[in-house]
Amino acid sequence: MSDFTPPAFPEPGEALAPANPSSDTLTLLARRRSTVAKNMTGPGPDAGQLETLLKIAARTPDHGKLFPWRFIVFEGEARARFGEVLETRLRELEPDGPDERYALERNRFLRAPVVIAVISDVTENHKIPEWEQVLSAGAVCQNLLIGASALGFAAQWLTEWYAYDRVVKTALGLAPGERVAGFIYVGSATADADERPRKAPQVSRWG
Numbered sequence: 476m477s478d479f480t481p482p483a484f485p486e487p488g489e490a491l492a493p494a495n496p497s498s499d500t501l502t503l504l505a506r507r508r509s510t511v512a513k514n515m516t517g518p519g520p521d522a523g524q525l526e527t528l529l530k531i532a533a534r535t536p537d538h539g540k541l542f543p544w545r546f547i548v549f550e551g552e553a554r555a556r557f558g559e560v561l562e563t564r565l566r567e568l569e570p571d572g573p574d575e576r577y578a579l580e581r582n583r584f585l586r587a588p589v590v591i592a593v594i595s596d597v598t599e600n601h602k603i604p605e606w607e608q609v610l611s612a613g614a615v616c617q618n619l620l621i622g623a624s625a626l627g628f629a630a631q632w633l634t635e636w637y638a639y640d641r642v643v644k645t646a647l648g649l650a651p652g653e654r655v656a657g658f659i660y661v662g663s664a665t666a667d668a669d670e671r672p673r674k675a676p677q678v679s680r681w682g
């Protein structure tokens with residue numbers, strides 16, 4: 476265990492400041508970059524850090540208090556077992572694939588010490604539109620990236636092919652209607668990431 480001290484999460488009903496000025500947070504947001512999963516290694520978050528990360532991620536705006544998302548955490552040898560699921564499925568889909576392709580699937584979740592699947596769990600036929608519930612799940616993913624960075628870890632938001640595969644979704648235990656918002660890979664970086672090209676914000680002013 477690290478000597479990590481979790482931040483003070485509020486109790487329900489506790490009075491909270493309307494803002495938390497923090498130049499560290501501005502620097503993080505201005506300079507955060509994804510680390511590609513192939514450039515990850517251990518260590519990842521320990522149990523206390525992971526608990527904090529998930530609690531931070533879940534502090535996401537959510538119209539109607541529906542909590543329209545849930546997490547599936549992959550750690551330790553569960554990552555290899557999920558890799559076997561991916562390999563088996565790919566062998567079904569592409570029986571003539573080269574061995575390297577199968578090895579890639581087998582080792583996919585071993586790229587990072589921790590992978591967090593964010594599952595979008597929409598309540599259908601609700602007065603809160605599906606679109607808003609899906610956006611909330613996206614915000615959870617972004618909170619994970621920011622929280623991981625603040626905890627000192629590299630992270631990447633991936634979907635790849637297996638987020639959309641019917642058989643893999645069943646193996647994940649997804650109920651009908653549930654979707655993968657992202658697999659958030661979290662670990663330590665083996666290399667710095669260069670800044671990528673970014674479009675300047677497209678802004679207009681109404682009126």
Ligand SMILES: Cc1cc2nc3c(=O)[nH]c(=O)nc-3n(C[C@H](O)[C@H](O)[C@H](O)COP(=O)(O)O)c2cc1C
Pocket residue numbers: 507508509510631632633634635636656657671
């Ligand atoms: C919903 C979503 C799914 C993504 N899936 C993939 C993917 O499957 N493969 C990939 O190379 N990048 C994927 N990305 C992109 C990367 O995670 C990341 O956005 C990109 O590498 C640069 O991000 P940065 O601005 O955080 O550095 C996805 C991004 C989002 C938002």
